[in-house]
Amino acid sequence: MSTQNELAVKTSSERFLNNIQAQFAAEAGSPVAFSDYEKALAQHLFLKLDSVLQDFEAKRINSGKTQQAPYNWHNINMRKLSLDAVHTVQLGLDALIANHIHPVPYFNGKEKKYDLDLRVGYIGKAYYRMEAAVEKPKDVVIELVYSTDHFKPMKKSFSNSIESYEFEIQKPFDRGEIVGGFGYLVYDDPAKNKLILVSEADFDKSRKAAKGDTFWSKHPAEMRFKTLVHRVTEKLQIDPKKVNASYLYVENKESEDEVRKEISENANKDVIDVEFSETPDEPVNKEPKVENHSEHFEEAPPQQEQMEFAPTGTGGPGF
Numbered sequence: 543m544s545t546q547n548e549l550a551v552k553t554s555s556e557r558f559l560n561n562i563q564a565q566f567a568a569e570a571g572s573p574v575a576f577s578d579y580e581k582a583l584a585q586h587l588f589l590k591l592d593s594v595l596q597d598f599e600a601k602r603i604n605s606g607k608t609q610q611a612p613y614n615w616h617n618i619n620m621r622k623l624s625l626d627a628v629h630t631v632q633l634g635l636d637a638l639i640a641n642h643i644h645p646v647p648y649f650n651g652k653e654k655k656y657d658l659d660l661r662v663g664y665i666g667k668a669y670y671r672m673e674a675a676v677e678k679p680k681d682v683v684i685e686l687v688y689s690t691d692h693f694k695p696m697k698k699s700f701s702n703s704i705e706s707y708e709f710e711i712q713k714p715f716d717r718g719e720i721v722g723g724f725g726y727l728v729y730d731d732p733a734k735n736k737l738i739l740v741s742e743a744d745f746d747k748s749r750k751a752a753k754g755d756t757f758w759s760k761h762p763a764e765m766r767f768k769t770l771v772h773r774v775t776e777k778l779q780i781d782p783k784k785v786n787a788s789y790l791y792v793e794n795k796e797s798e799d800e801v802r803k804e805i806s807e808n809a810n811k812d813v814i815d816v817e818f819s820e821t822p823d824e825p826v827n828k829e830p831k832v833e834n835h836s837e838h839f840e841e842a843p844p845q846q847e848q849m850e851f852a853p854t855g856t857g858g859p860g861f
Contacts, residue, residue: 558588565624574628583631590637591658594645611649611656619655626660626795629788633670635662642666662792664768668775670792674784681728684770685709686763689718695737705737720745720766725774738774745769 559581567573576584592615599613611617630643637643641663647656662670672678687693687709694708707726711717722745725738748769749758758765 554592555585555588559584561620562624562627565620566628569621569625576631580631583634583636584627587627587631587637587643587660590643591645594647594658598647611654613647613656617655619650619653619657623658623660625791626658629791630660630662630666632786632788633666633792634673635666635670640665642669662795664771668771670789671775671778671780674780674789675778676781677729677734677779679727679729679778682774683726683728684723684767684774685725686720686723686766686770689721691717693724695724695739697737704732705735707737720763723766723770725770725777727774727777736777738777740770740773744773 559576562584563574563576595613595615595618602610602613630637635642637645642665644661644663646659646661648659649655650657668682672682688711690713692708692710692712696702696706696708698705707724709724720742722739722741724740727734727736727738729735745766749755749765752758
């Protein structure tokens with residue numbers, strides 16, 4: 543990136559930071575001050591959002607949808623975005639790490655602007671839940687179990703003071719069908735280690751509870767892995783002293799996201815935060831004349847990978 547582009551990105555991200563702080567203060571009735579680390583996270587969020595807007599704008603132009611509002615910062619509902627942005631930043635979520643945050647645009651017919659919905663991915667949710675735990679595990683093991691694997695759980699009992707397991711992949715290139723999964727929370731004190739089991743019947747319950755079956759049908763392993771991560775992190779004991787307004791905001795926001803997903807599916811658009819390749823999707827437009835026929839995928843390997851984005855190209859937020 544050239545020095546000129548670096549300065550442009552810095553200036554735009556600084557305007558973004560100042561704007562969301564001012565907007566949040568106006569909405570919440572109290573000022574917010576970011577630490578240096580949180581300022582860096584806000585810059586990462588800006589880079590992610592600006593890249594998403596570029597992708598959507600390129601797709602809008604290529605599809606010839608000239609009547610649709612352009613995807614640029616002038617057409618973004620900053621009031622809503624500022625609330626989401628401040629809370630995700632204060633939870634320590636990094637938009638440049640895969641499956642921490644998924645920005646999904648929706649056209650708000652009332653505001654005549656796009657709402658950029660910041661959905662927390664399953665890796666992001668696992669991160670902030672571990673940070674809020676009474677005792678943060680030093681390691682978390684997540685594995686799907688296939689029919690040819692050897693898996694033997696060893697739960698705590700009178701004769702076994704430490705929960706553990708045996709796991710061996712016997713046919714790595716022909717493992718058969720998924721029969722379940724497990725998670726293992728590892729602590730400094732081995733006596734606290736916890737084994738969580740999820741059966742195929744449990745996966746089926748999650749599948750039936752989903753609003754749509756598209757992704758479960760197309761990507762069964764990825765959806766089971768995502769479900770397994772949720773089930774494991776739900777077993778963490780949350781420390782009330784670590785629960786702040788941002789934690790509650792994001793947790794309670796899930797019900798709103800479910801409604802958004804349902805609207806999305808009714809508009810022939812699917813949203814998921816499991817990893818494949820990150821490609822732009824069509825936003826949901828609440829005005830029925832706009833059609834949406836695309837899918838939103840996010841790759842999700844167990845590791846957290848940094849993702850690089852091109853320099854800003856939407857002119858930056860003209861606040």
